[in-house]
Amino acid sequence: MARIDIDSLYKRFGAETVINDVNLSFEEGDFIVLVGPSGCGKSTLLRMIAGLESISAGEIRMDGKRMNELPPRDRDIAMVFQSYALYPHMDVARNMGFSMEIQGRPEEEKRSKIEQAAEVLGLNRLLQRLPRALSGGQRQRVAMGRAIVRDPSAFLFDEPLSNLDAALRVEMRLEIARLHQQLGTTMVYVTHDQVEALTLADRIVVLDGGVVQQVGTPMELYESPANLFVARFIGSPTMNLMDIKVLAQPLGEQAFLSEASQLGIRPEHLTPVDAGEGHLQGRVEVVERLGADSFIYAQVPGAGRLLCRSKGNTSLKPGVPLGLHLDLPHLHGFDEQGQSLRHA
Amino acid sequence: MKTLLAGSRYLAVAAYVLFALFPLYWLLKIAITPEKLIYTQGTALWPSSVTLDNFRSVIFASDFLAYFRNSVTVSLVSAALTTVIAAAAGYAFSRFRFKGKSLVVVLLLITQMFPLLMIIAPIYKIVASLGLLNTLTSLIVVYTAFNIPFATFLMQSFFDGIPRDLDEAAMMDGCTRLQAFRKVILPLTLPGLAATLGFIFTAAWSELLFALMLINSNDSMTFPVGLLTFVSKFSVDWGQMMAAGVLALVPSCLFFVFIQRYLVQGLTAGAVKG
Ligand SMILES: Nc1ncnc2c1ncn2[C@@H]1O[C@H](COP(=O)(O)OP(=O)(O)O)[C@@H](O)[C@H]1O
Numbered sequence: 001m002a003r004i005d006i007d008s009l010y011k012r013f014g015a016e017t018v019i020n021d022v023n024l025s026f027e028e029g030d031f032i033v034l035v036g037p038s039g040c041g042k043s044t045l046l047r048m049i050a051g052l053e054s055i056s057a058g059e060i061r062m063d064g065k066r067m068n069e070l071p072p073r074d075r076d077i078a079m080v081f082q083s084y085a086l087y088p089h090m091d092v093a094r095n096m097g098f099s100m101e102i103q104g105r106p107e108e109e110k111r112s113k114i115e116q117a118a119e120v121l122g123l124n125r126l127l128q129r130l131p132r133a134l135s136g137g138q139r140q141r142v143a144m145g146r147a148i149v150r151d152p153s154a155f156l157f158d159e160p161l162s163n164l165d166a167a168l169r170v171e172m173r174l175e176i177a178r179l180h181q182q183l184g185t186t187m188v189y190v191t192h193d194q195v196e197a198l199t200l201a202d203r204i205v206v207l208d209g210g211v212v213q214q215v216g217t218p219m220e221l222y223e224s225p226a227n228l229f230v231a232r233f234i235g236s237p238t239m240n241l242m243d244i245k246v247l248a249q250p251l252g253e254q255a256f257l258s259e260a261s262q263l264g265i266r267p268e269h270l271t272p273v274d275a276g277e278g279h280l281q282g283r284v285e286v287v288e289r290l291g292a293d294s295f296i297y298a299q300v301p302g303a304g305r306l307l308c309r310s311k312g313n314t315s316l317k318p319g320v321p322l323g324l325h326l327d328l329p330h331l332h333g334f335d336e337q338g339q340s341l342r343h344a
Numbered sequence: 345m346k347t348l349l350a351g352s353r354y355l356a357v358a359a360y361v362l363f364a365l366f367p368l369y370w371l372l373k374i375a376i377t378p379e380k381l382i383y384t385q386g387t388a389l390w391p392s393s394v395t396l397d398n399f400r401s402v403i404f405a406s407d408f409l410a411y412f413r414n415s416v417t418v419s420l421v422s423a424a425l426t427t428v429i430a431a432a433a434g435y436a437f438s439r440f441r442f443k444g445k446s447l448v449v450v451l452l453l454i455t456q457m458f459p460l461l462m463i464i465a466p467i468y469k470i471v472a473s474l475g476l477l478n479t480l481t482s483l484i485v486v487y488t489a490f491n492i493p494f495a496t497f498l499m500q501s502f503f504d505g506i507p508r509d510l511d512e513a514a515m516m517d518g519c520t521r522l523q524a525f526r527k528v529i530l531p532l533t534l535p536g537l538a539a540t541l542g543f544i545f546t547a548a549w550s551e552l553l554f555a556l557m558l559i560n561s562n563d564s565m566t567f568p569v570g571l572l573t574f575v576s577k578f579s580v581d582w583g584q585m586m587a588a589g590v591l592a593l594v595p596s597c598l599f600f601v602f603i604q605r606y607l608v609q610g611l612t613a614g615a616v617k618g
Pocket residue numbers: 013018036037038039040041042043044045
């Protein structure tokens with residue numbers, strides 16, 4: 001287990017700055033998820049922690065020890081690649097035991113550790129297979145087994161589930177969560193999927209354009225996004241955003257809104273009411289019934305399409321006028337620069 | 345309709361194979377034709393009687409075995425040297441960014457642009473001043489030098505086909521860069537190594553121009569030069585020449601049988617998602 005500190009980290013490829021002044025601290029045993037859109041620098045940051053990418057400026061420490069100059073093999077970190085990167089010419093057992101093979105560990109130790117990991121991951125019967133004879137999910141497990149066997153002080157995952165189909169992804173997500181509970185090792189997990197981030201993380205780091213946008217627990221990010229980017233990125237369906245001008249009358253006690261230029265409200269905090277009542281007036285566009293919830297898409301003049309999420313069924317029909325009630329304590333305000341007014 | 349299509353495809357393949365192999369057949373046919381029948385039955389598909397006399401006299405009465413040994417030495421050593429150097433250089437081109445990389449690539453390409461005839465005289469001078477004329481070493485050096493650029497690009501393309509993730513996974517697993525290369529990347533490049541080895545071997549085996557220029561003494565002649573000794577001032581000993589030619593095919597064939605299983609592709613399938 002290890003604590004990881006990242007200080008004023010920069011990565012430049014030529015003139016392009018891909019990681020821009022990143023400061024982070026990961027506590028021992030934390031499950032950290034780095035999330036952000038494609039190309040925002042998640043993989044680069046992860047590879048810098050792994051030692052696969054050089055550091056342009058700044059420092060990375062593990063348990064207080066500077067890592068910058070250490071080659072990957074001396075960092076005691078295991079990494080699971082998006083492509084799995086299994087060695088095609090080695091069977092599953094040798095793939096998993098390769099790190100011990102390199103260290104010249106005794107045969108019995110290797111065998112028992114491989115068997116142990118295979119047990120945990122349900123790979124016992126596949127140990128003699130070559131990677132090409134495995135399904136995607138099995139390859140994924142072998143890649144994790146290769147990491148577990150090493151008992152490293154930190155695990156790094158780079159979008160490990162993105163090559164799996166939806167059902168398998170959910171299954172492996174649970175598996176990874178279980179693994180973290182079982183091992184208690186520091187894990188840094190990269191994904192562009194905010195659902196994975198919300199479900200797995202102790203703490204989430206939202207990255208955009210190489211800059212950290214916000215760090216916090218899943219609920220902190222969901223309930224008080226620091227800026228418009230985080231507000232849009234976290235949560236599915238996404239937060240409703242609208243210009244402040246769409247509100248006819250000012251919202252009394254919500255003083256912080258005086259400087260707001262944009263308002264945000266999550267679909268579950270927007271309630272359909274009778275036409276003429278509530279804060280906004282509009283017309284039902286589409287109704288989606290999901291069983292437990294109903295999604296009501298409303299067209300509101302000046303605000304465009306807003307989504308209400310209400311429990312159970314609804315009697316609303318497309319085309320009928322309706323009012324929308326904002327649950328004021330859950331209203332978000334963003335200033336001209338897109339910074340949250342509530343967050344500060 | 346379908347069988348007709350399949351049938352005509354086989355017919356086309358058969359025609360091509362026949363076309364490609366016919367010269368080899370002719371080589372063999374002349375080699376086993378008795379000397380006195382060569383001019384009378386030279387164009388018949390099969391001579392009225394066959395003989396192994398030509399092979400016998402080539403093996404036991406000429407210097408053929410010495411030429412043969414020289415050729416094997418030169419070809420094997422050149423192929424091995426070239427492949428080792430090209431594998432290292434190809435890996436570097438594939439994986440590293442370094443100063444002057446594009447310059448080196450351009451230089452390597454430029455060396456491939458000159459017709460050999462243009463540089464044969466300077467090469468002769470250089471080899472002569474090194475005192476290497478009439479040695480097999482001279483041929484090995486020249487063949488290795490001339491084949492390295494092409495072999496390097498060939499190897500680079502094989503390395504490019506192997507995901508970098510594998511090097512990196514190996515390095516995360518505790519390998520140095522060199523260990524990752526040796527234990528993970530090189531075994532996956534066996535088909536590439538075999539192809540390069542085979543290509544250089546056959547190129548060196550059949551090379552005539554430099555061998556003719558740099559070697560004069562009978563002791564160091566390679567096989568293609570040796571073949572010319574069957575051409576005398578007054579006549580060409582066709583039968584023996586063809587017999588020698590047939591024998592010369594043997595090592596090439598053996599070599600390809602040996603590396604054939606490494607040439608089978610698809611070893612890297614399954615490394616990455618699939
Ligand atoms: N070796 C490289 N050379 C130049 N640019 C790179 C290199 N690796 C990554 N980049 C750039 O850095 C940015 C971030 O890449 P990456 O970390 O892979 O993004 P993510 O994993 O978040 O999708 C991208 O714009 C990419 O083009």
